[in-house]
Amino acid sequence: MSRHLSGNEIQDYLDGGLTSDARAEAEQHLYTCRQCRSLQSSLTEVDRALKSLPREQLDARFTRSVMSRLTAGQADSLSFKILEKLAYVFALFVVLAVLLAAFIFSGVIDARQVSDGQSRIQEFLSGSTSQMKSQVAAFSNLLAEYAPFVFGVGSLCMAGTIFAVVALLAVLDRFLVRRFVH
Ligand SMILES: [Zn+2]
Numbered sequence: 001m002s003r004h005l006s007g008n009e010i011q012d013y014l015d016g017g018l019t020s021d022a023r024a025e026a027e028q029h030l031y032t033c034r035q036c037r038s039l040q041s042s043l044t045e046v047d048r049a050l051k052s053l054p055r056e057q058l059d060a061r062f063t064r065s066v067m068s069r070l071t072a073g074q075a076d077s078l079s080f081k082i083l084e085k086l087a088y089v090f091a092l093f094v095v096l097a098v099l100l101a102a103f104i105f106s107g108v109i110d111a112r113q114v115s116d117g118q119s120r121i122q123e124f125l126s127g128s129t130s131q132m133k134s135q136v137a138a139f140s141n142l143l144a145e146y147a148p149f150v151f152g153v154g155s156l157c158m159a160g161t162i163f164a165v166v167a168l169l170a171v172l173d174r175f176l177v178r179r180f181v182h
Pocket of ligand 1: 003005029033034036
């Protein structure tokens with residue numbers, strides 16, 4: 001072979017991608033040509049450098065960073081999760097109500113029994129609301145005693161306090177999600 005080998009041919013030779021005839025020719029030429037041998041050793045150097053790159057470490061780090069970005073997009077806030085759970089409960093109530101309505105309509109359940117149950121539920125609810133009212137009253141008394149500024153300038157301070165509490169909860173929410181979900 002009189003002509004010099006191209007870079008591609010030398011790379012193919014190094015990768016073992018030549019036919020046996022071409023390989024023999026390349027070997028013959030490399031044996032006699034200093035210039036091509038020098039190109040060959042350069043390409044071998046590049047190959048070795050590429051192979052010695054900490055590829056697995058890079059891959060692992062890359063994968064981790066991509067995955068964390070993906071999961072960051074998917075992670076729901078704590079409040080969303082709570083709402084999600086509440087939505088299930090709400091859906092259950094809706095289903096139960098529909099079932100109850102269907103039973104009453106088809107006469108499987110006596111409507112009088114239902115109204116009996118309703119009055120019992122109402123009793124329970126009114127009992128618990130009065131209890132809740134007294135608790136709210138106790139809480140506002142506590143607030144008036146220890147945090148009088150809440151009732152300071154009417155509803156403005158109240159709104160400010162509520163806003164501050166909500167903002168605090170939002171910050172806590174982000175913090176908790178960052179801390180425990182990831
Ligand atoms: Zn040559």
